[in-house]
Amino acid sequence: MLSGLMLPSASAAPKDISGLDWRPCTTVAKDWPIPGDTRTECAELRVPLDYSKPQGRKISLAVSRIKADGPGRKAEPLLYGPGGPGVSNLASPARVLETGLRPLAANRDILGIDDRGTGYSDRIDCDAGPGVDVPATAGPRERAKAAFDEYAEFNKRCAAKDPEFVRQLTPANAARDIDSFRQALGASKIDFYGVSFSTAVGMAYRSLFDDRVPPHVAGLGDAARVRPFRDGWRHRGSWRRHRQLRPLAGPARRGVSPGHGQGRHCEAADRAA
Numbered sequence: 001m002l003s004g005l006m007l008p009s010a011s012a013a014p015k016d017i018s019g020l021d022w023r024p025c026t027t028v029a030k031d032w033p034i035p036g037d038t039r040t041e042c043a044e045l046r047v048p049l050d051y052s053k054p055q056g057r058k059i060s061l062a063v064s065r066i067k068a069d070g071p072g073r074k075a076e077p078l079l080y081g082p083g084g085p086g087v088s089n090l091a092s093p094a095r096v097l098e099t100g101l102r103p104l105a106a107n108r109d110i111l112g113i114d115d116r117g118t119g120y121s122d123r124i125d126c127d128a129g130p131g132v133d134v135p136a137t138a139g140p141r142e143r144a145k146a147a148f149d150e151y152a153e154f155n156k157r158c159a160a161k162d163p164e165f166v167r168q169l170t171p172a173n174a175a176r177d178i179d180s181f182r183q184a185l186g187a188s189k190i191d192f193y194g195v196s197f198s199t200a201v202g203m204a205y206r207s208l209f210d211d212r213v214p215p216h217v218a219g220l221g222d223a224a225r226v227r228p229f230r231d232g233w234r235h236r237g238s239w240r241r242h243r244q245l246r247p248l249a250g251p252a253r254r255g256v257s258p259g260h261g262q263g264r265h266c267e268a269a270d271r272a273a
Contacts, residue, residue, distance in 0.1 A: 020045065020184050025064060025090065029120055033091050039066045040094050042120075045113075047180045049168050057164070062120035063113045063181055066093040070106030076214050077109040078191040079178060081198025085169075088119030101193065108191070113181055115201075117169045124165060126158035175205035182212065189214050 020043035026032045028042050042064045049057040068074050080092040080101075093110040096102070104110065114121040132146045159166045178201070182190040189212050194202040206213055 019186075020063070022065070029062070029090065034094050037091075037094055040091065040112075041065050041067075042090065045177075045181055045184055047116075047177055049116075049165065051173065051176050059116060059122040059165075061113060061116060061122070061177055061181075062090050063184075064090045064093055064111065066097065066105060066110045068105060068108050072107060075108040076189045076191045077111050077182075077185060077187055078104055078193060079111040079113065079181070081192065081194040081201055083194075083196030083198050084115070084118070085197050086118055087197075088114055090114050090120055096193075109185075111181070111185075111190075113177065115169075115174050116177060117165070122165075124158055124161050126154070126161065129154055129157065171200045171204040172208065174201045175208050178205055179209050179212065188212070 022041040022043045024038070025034075025040045025042040026037055034040070042062060045061045045063050046058050047061055048054045049059050065077070080089065080096050082089050082092050082095075089112045092112040096110050097105055117123045129150065132150045134143055134146045138146070178190065178192075191214055192202045192205065
């Protein structure tokens with residue numbers, strides 16, 4: 001298990017009021033994908049691997065924020081979910097500022113979190129296998145079966161490294177991690193903008209923590225449209241628009257990692273459960 005944030009010891013610097021040790025991401029996140037980024041801050045959040053065993057094994061999650069830059073009273077912080085599963089989300093706040101969602105950053109902090117098993121958070125490091133040789137004359141069915149077999153072998157081998165960890169890679173636990181982040185921030189409620197798979201995490205959060213969500217998302221720009229929070233946090237827009245909003249991935253490794261093969265950490269969880 002590896003944590004991608006190079007944070008100093010807890011005693012090296014004071015934490016802010018949230019209890020999180022916020023640092024510029026460019027100084028603590030190796031290979032930070034946004035050159036010249038001076039606004040995104042990163043921190044490490046410790047959570048239970050299994051929320052039914054709060055005193056048991058802990059894991060580290062990488063979280064990020066860009067603080068509101070406008071005057072006046074601040075609204076609830078907004079967490080951005082770029083889709084997936086398996087997509088790094090830590091750089092998302094800076095990417096959001098490049099879209100029509102930019103007006104939201106005037107009065108609310110924009111948040112990111114690398115889900116357990118992805119990006120700079122604790123995850124399993126799995127190497128690629130030898131691959132499957134498919135004859136040039138193979139038809140679509142044979143090619144599909146070969147790809148399926150390769151994924152199945154990869155998932156089985158990767159899950160075997162740490163079955164306990166893989167079994168806890170679920171949308172419900174991703175939602176619980178969001179609520180742990182909310183608590184660490186000292187926020188009474190948290191807003192959410194989800195794309196693709198992240199809408200499943202959003203709906204899981206609303207199902208588990210309905211009293212901790214605001215009634216709506218307001219102030220959206222032209223680059224994206226979002227249904228109200230209580231309507232399922234569902235993104236409305238084209239696939240092209242989704243691709244434009246996706247952040248750059250963090251350092252990629254095969255397996256439970258960002259980038260290509262996004263579904264693997266959930267597939268592995270299904271097989272290990």
